[in-house]
Amino acid sequence: MMNYFKMAYRNLGRHRRRSVLSGLALAMGTALLMFVAAFFQGEMRSSLETTLRLNTGHIQVRDADYDPDKLSVAWDYLIENPDQVAAQIETLDQVQAATPRLLASGIVSVRDDSSGVEIMGVDPASSANDPYRHLVSGDFVTADDREGIVIGYPLAESLGLKVGGQLTLLINTSDGNVDEQVFTVRGIFTTGSTAYDKGIVLLPLAKAQAFSGAENHASMIFVLLKDREQAEAVAAAMPSQNFQVKTWRELNSLLVLINDFSNAYITFINLIVLGVTATVIINTLLMSVFERTREIGILTAIGMKGRQIITLFLAEASLLALGGVTFGSLAGWALSAYFAKVGIYFGDLGISQGMILDDRIYPYLTLDSAINLIVTAFIITVLASLYPARLASRMEPVEALHGAK
Amino acid sequence: MEVAKLTDVTRVYKIGEVETRALNGVSITIGDGEFTSLVGPSGSGKTTLLQLIGCLDQPTSGKVIIDGKETTNLNRNQRANLRKGTIGFVFQFFALIPTLTAYENVEMPLLLNGKNSTERKQRVLELLKAVDMSERAHHRPDQLSGGQQQRVAVARALATNPKLILADEPTANLDTENGEQVMEIMKRLNKETGTTFVFATHDPRVIKYATRVVTLRDGVIEKDNHTPAK
Numbered sequence: 001m002m003n004y005f006k007m008a009y010r011n012l013g014r015h016r017r018r019s020v021l022s023g024l025a026l027a028m029g030t031a032l033l034m035f036v037a038a039f040f041q042g043e044m045r046s047s048l049e050t051t052l053r054l055n056t057g058h059i060q061v062r063d064a065d066y067d068p069d070k071l072s073v074a075w076d077y078l079i080e081n082p083d084q085v086a087a088q089i090e091t092l093d094q095v096q097a098a099t100p101r102l103l104a105s106g107i108v109s110v111r112d113d114s115s116g117v118e119i120m121g122v123d124p125a126s127s128a129n130d131p132y133r134h135l136v137s138g139d140f141v142t143a144d145d146r147e148g149i150v151i152g153y154p155l156a157e158s159l160g161l162k163v164g165g166q167l168t169l170l171i172n173t174s175d176g177n178v179d180e181q182v183f184t185v186r187g188i189f190t191t192g193s194t195a196y197d198k199g200i201v202l203l204p205l206a207k208a209q210a211f212s213g214a215e216n217h218a219s220m221i222f223v224l225l226k227d228r229e230q231a232e233a234v235a236a237a238m239p240s241q242n243f244q245v246k247t248w249r250e251l252n253s254l255l256v257l258i259n260d261f262s263n264a265y266i267t268f269i270n271l272i273v274l275g276v277t278a279t280v281i282i283n284t285l286l287m288s289v290f291e292r293t294r295e296i297g298i299l300t301a302i303g304m305k306g307r308q309i310i311t312l313f314l315a316e317a318s319l320l321a322l323g324g325v326t327f328g329s330l331a332g333w334a335l336s337a338y339f340a341k342v343g344i345y346f347g348d349l350g351i352s353q354g355m356i357l358d359d360r361i362y363p364y365l366t367l368d369s370a371i372n373l374i375v376t377a378f379i380i381t382v383l384a385s386l387y388p389a390r391l392a393s394r395m396e397p398v399e400a401l402h403g404a405k
Numbered sequence: 406m407e408v409a410k411l412t413d414v415t416r417v418y419k420i421g422e423v424e425t426r427a428l429n430g431v432s433i434t435i436g437d438g439e440f441t442s443l444v445g446p447s448g449s450g451k452t453t454l455l456q457l458i459g460c461l462d463q464p465t466s467g468k469v470i471i472d473g474k475e476t477t478n479l480n481r482n483q484r485a486n487l488r489k490g491t492i493g494f495v496f497q498f499f500a501l502i503p504t505l506t507a508y509e510n511v512e513m514p515l516l517l518n519g520k521n522s523t524e525r526k527q528r529v530l531e532l533l534k535a536v537d538m539s540e541r542a543h544h545r546p547d548q549l550s551g552g553q554q555q556r557v558a559v560a561r562a563l564a565t566n567p568k569l570i571l572a573d574e575p576t577a578n579l580d581t582e583n584g585e586q587v588m589e590i591m592k593r594l595n596k597e598t599g600t601t602f603v604f605a606t607h608d609p610r611v612i613k614y615a616t617r618v619v620t621l622r623d624g625v626i627e628k629d630n631h632t633p634a635k
Contacts, residue, residue: 298502302514
């Protein structure tokens with residue numbers, strides 16, 4: 001077998017430029033695909049993490065009749081004595097934090113500018129609200145603050161608000177009316193997602209309850225777990241009477257679906273790019289077969305069998321694949337590693353179906369996907385060489401010796 | 406003992422609608438240890454006859470028996486196997502593998518025959534010495550002259566101790582001195598090893614070495630006589 005590789009190596013060296021260019025095509029394809037895989041994985045991973053961290057948590061406990069799309073603060077749809085329920089949930093070992101949240105819809109206005117927002121009443125002491133504590137300026141609200149509000153940086157920018165500035169907040173109350181009050185901006189936060197930050201304002205839970213008329217009620221208990229894979233087990237252990245308990249998988253079914261879809265999409269792109277690369281390899285080896293027709297005739301004349309000629313060409317393809325895929329993988333890995341550090345800035349990507357995207361995407365390359373790609377690229381290259389190899393092996397010695405096809 | 410026996414062999418090539426009868430009912434027997442020349446003008450069928458004896462091609466009709474084996478019904482791999490162990494080739498063009506050194510070219514048939522490295526080394530060195538190419542063992546074909554390449558080709562043809570060596574115009578691309586040298590070597594090996602040689606040629610320098618001269622014309626044997634060896 002070593003002799004086949006020795007011959008293959010020398011044969012590739014005959015047209016060094018052509019071999020290098022073919023290897024380079026394979027390397028570029030592999031590098032590109034590795035980066036694309038890392039990009040998609042990074043995007044999906046950060047989207048899922050951001051969505052869980054900011055929006056859905058790992059588990060939500062809600063009133064049995066609560067409809068998250070309506071943001072109603074009517075008592076019938078809310079959890080009563082949410083602090084007690086949250087405290088009870090927090091006693092579970094797997095739970096990292098459980099905190100009540102009240103969600104209502106409202107409008108923020110400053111002079112002539114206004115913007116529709118989601119008003120979220122939070123317990124400022126809970127670690128579940130840490131993502132909102134990345135403050136551009138000012139401080140987070142305290143539990144007993146009755147006039148303070150925390151808003152996102154893009155909203156502050158669009159309304160020309162700074163810390164200490166005032167805004168009027170209009171809220172839909174529990175009795176179906178609206179109420180309004182002037183609040184003072186205590187802090188301006190950024191979560192990393194422009195789309196999310198421009199549509200949400202935070203009040204202390206007690207103030208939000210009083211302002212909306214929800215009193216001692218909350219829309220949900222937002223639960224973060226130590227390990228999100230435990231969500232189903234923990235959900236099963238939670239009080240379910242009069243409540244609906246939703247895990248992150250149920251709350252983000254679309255995101256989970258998109259994640260699965262993206263894997264299929266990556267496979268599809270892999271096949272297209274590797275298919276194109278394979279044609280380059282086929283072309284290189286076909287040229288080689290035609291140029292070496294007489295040589296194949298000589299080898300056949302001295303007793304080389306078809307199978308051995310196929311092995312010779314497969315060895316050439318394997319060496320091309322080894323060089324191209326190795327170089328491409330290193331380049332793809334380096335590219336992914338660099339952008340994993342600095343990120344790729346996309347700006348406001350919006351929120352779609354509850355899926356929150358960060359403004360900056362950090363590629364994330366998994367060992368699994370890297371190995372998967374390397375093996376696929378190698379196999380496709382070697383498979384691509386089968387056609388020229390078979391063509392060479394089926395040449396009639398007499399025709400081959402005369403240099404005919 | 407006969408090495409090759411062809412009976413009523415015809416070979417017709419068809420290119421498009423045109424049929425060319427390269428051999429037309431040829432019968433010939435090549436005996437063990439012969440040093441035979443196939444002569445005749447271009448297109449007389451010498452190369453075709455050589456290719457049929459060498460199992461590189463198959464007859465349109467007739468029977469070809471090589472080393473006692475009927476070859477007409479053998480498939481591609483079976484013919485390759487027969488060639489590997491029984492027949493060696495020397496071609497008009499210096500048919501060496503350009504990426505391999507002289508040593509490796511001679512070694513190739515031994516590799517294909519599954520010889521171990523010790524056997525291979527011993528045999529290759531012995532053969533390169535026999536053709537006076539030991540000094541250039543590790544040169545590639547493009548670093549050798551035409552005569553040297555042809556001597557390596559002779560060594561390769563002999564590598565597996567074949568019963569029969571077929572040479573198609575072996576001196577056609579060589580100058581007089583190199584041509585004589587190659588023929589001397591082949592003649593010597595014929596005598597020393599008893600290997601049968603069959604040449605297709607119209608070079609008088611080659612013909613004078615032959616113990617038997619078979620003349621072909623228009624695909625049939627016109628004359629077949631024996632010439633005393635010099």
